[in-house]
Amino acid sequence: MVSAFESTGIPRSSAWMWGYVRWQPGADRTVTALAATEPEQSVRAEAATSAETAFARVMHAAIGAFSEFLVRKDALTALAFVVFYKFTDAFPAP
Numbered sequence: 001m002v003s004a005f006e007s008t009g010i011p012r013s014s015a016w017m018w019g020y021v022r023w024q025p026g027a028d029r030t031v032t033a034l035a036a037t038e039p040e041q042s043v044r045a046e047a048a049t050s051a052e053t054a055f056a057r058v059m060h061a062a063i064g065a066f067s068e069f070l071v072r073k074d075a076l077t078a079l080a081f082v083v084f085y086k087f088t089d090a091f092p093a094p
Helices: 002-007 012-023 027-035 040-048 054-070 077-089
Strands: none
Touching: 002 012, 054 077
């Protein structure tokens, strides 16, 4: 963004200032977030799980995500790496 301002002939110090001004959390992001609508898929998913408790929905999502992870190539290798990596934290060095 700063280089785009500099290419228009704005001095470097001013270009940095306008770069910061442009990327600050501003009205453009707020308006976009407020104007966005919920996707149709989310509405269908909410209707399908409305009878479940919040805990049941979280557990269903977690189990589904973990089972989807396990069918990926080398998932068990990645899981073993993470487990053994964290396992070594349990044994402090002398």
